[in-house]
Amino acid sequence: MPHGPGQARQPQTDNTLDGSPILPSIIQSWHLRAVIMLLLDYQNVLIQNILAERFSGVPPASVDQTVSDFDGVLFHISTPETKTKILLSIQIRCFRDLVKYGAVEVLQREYGEYATDTEPGYDFSVLIDLEQLPEDRDDREALVLKFALLKRNAMAAPFEAAYTEHYKLKEEASQYTSEEAPKGVLEGGEVMSIHYREEEAIYVKASHDRVTVIFSTVFREETDRVFGKVFIQEFVDARRRAIQNAPQVLFRNDPPLELMDILGEKHTGSGDVGYVTFVLFPRHLTPQRMPDVISHIQTFRDYFHYHIKASKAYIHSRMRKRTADFLQVLRRARPDTEEKERKTASGRSFRVQN
């Protein structure tokens, strides 16, 4: 179903609440607040800490740490030869996909002079010579951040490719009126698939008027799925409240049209998979906004699941409070004996020798 420029197709969405009774309105408003409170850093804090310390001029020391990051990413930071040369390696599950979409070029551009022979078992390595660091403090700080963003930069490749393709298609489309544009220009580029988690993928597709990013995500539990829906609903509502800059967000349980070709009959909406679609419009697609948008959208899945878990913590805390209030009432009803017992129970629980 091709569509012309300026006439955005409205995909069928499933973004209404199912009115589940376990979700009182208080939780919904909690979600809205949480949307802005639970952001995650783009960089790996631990790599950043270790390098910042090593770069600060302290005496060289040996380092050897294996560090996990989201989505099964593994770093190894070590000093295999001498204490003044830090080897930092990254292993990414979907590295092969990323290479297909230009990761080698992006990493070369970002880390060129530091790139080194890849450590066995890893996908990319940089070697940092502590004796060759820039003099300036700000430059050092920037360098620390750059290395801490290794995962972000590797994952950026397909998004950058989509931006480039979008510019190209936009340019081509501008030469036609909507009716006469060739099919290729109207339909946009191929869908890039990045299988970044065992059962989850990111799909990116560039068109002349937008870039579409789709996350397929698995919910381990029914509760998580319900919470997820409420959360997406907040996104949708927030957009309605006229937040101009927000990308369009859609949630559905069956694969969006864009994915029909690649997924085929495989996924027919088995219930525990959800698809979250972001539509980036030209205002998000300026070269100036590109780095931020890419960083941001990458963390979406982890942020989303962090959010779901934090909202469960919130519910638990409300439940604990209810229970405590209830016990309080009971206690008031039977003041004396209860009170004494409670004191012993909450007193120091270790035995002091006498």
Added chain:
Amino acid sequence: MAHQTPAVVMDNGTGFSKLGFAGNDSPSFVFPTAIATKGGAGGGGTGSGRPAVANKPSFLTGGAGPTGHLASKRGTEDLDFFIGDEAVSAAAGPGYGLHYPIRHGQIENWDHMERFWSNSIFKYLRVEPEDHHFLLTEPPLNPPENRENTAEIFFESFNCNGLYIAVQAVLALAASWISSKSSDRSLTGTVIDSGDGVTHVIPVAEGYVIGSSIKSIPIAGRDITYFVQSLLRDRGEPDSSLKTAQDIKESFCYVCPDAVKEFGKYDQDSTRFANHVVTRPGGRQVTVNVGYERFLAPEIFFSPEIYSSDFLTPLPEVVDTVIQTSPIDVRRGLYKNIVLSGGSTLYRDFGRRLQRDIKKAVDKRQEESRKRAGVTSSGPGVDVQVISHRKQKHGPWFGGSLLSQTPEFRSYCHTKAEYQEYGPSIVRRFALLGGPGGA
């Protein structure tokens, strides 16, 4: 599975949390087990002054836009918090209150702890708990209900892949395997775990804690810091904050063989007095003199009467009693493998003095019983050995890292599926990790 993620190891102590990944030889993060939350109970606006919104662009607005406004209107107390060092700094300013959810080794505030964990996992360790197995630690004699609460949070809130909860003392024994003195990978021994809030003496036989013989001493790191602070105050030093007292404690204190003689040494040799320079927030520097507290502060383990009036038993005596009240057939093993663990066992010569004093107590008792029995020849004597090693500061964490990197670790964990089938009580039992039959 081709791609195995390392287990996450978390040792949440009264004072400090040690967090990291299996297989590493030190924790990735060590920070106070503290959470700073918005002070006061007011449900309304977060008010002006401090922005309620993290200074990062949001997904929606690309900046603190209208959503930010809404957020501050509805109140964000439950989300507006910091943990660890950031909590301590936040609480130094207005608006935030500082809380320590763990007391005497046990979790007391579950709301705070759940948020502390969620933040540790997502913002610091940066892992999706669904992708990892977790090894957590608990103090000895932790009530089973506490384990269940923990399991509930890890399985229901976090959907973690697998969970193992180990007793800190047992992990500390495993950590001591790196010592050259520890010949066999034994899980029999007496652990002296002295952290911030409490000192435990825990006998362990083949990986099982002998609960009835455990003793706890209400003297640990925090008390030693207070003691240093009181000495600084008495002398009218220009800075006697807790931070200064703690820094002095950690960098200057040591254990001496005999406190009375040690005073004399200071009087003869003035180089034993030291200076500690404190840089004030404005950048101004003041010099604090450091004197007798260097040896007097840790001396409270050996002569508690100088600090407290209700607890008077010296630590070596407590250790001896703990072993004497344990089953007779394990006592030799308990004397032979006395393992130190925790930040407050790091004083120089702490292990040496302990070993000497315990040996003295044992010999004295043996001598007396021989006299009573009328035996003249002296027996073989008991082998008393106190083990210090380079990982003892984070002993429980390090032991956890060792054990959770073994291939069989995952099979010792409880899984979410088991949790759902049997309920929280499933975590009352765990098969012994690193025990006989293990690696």
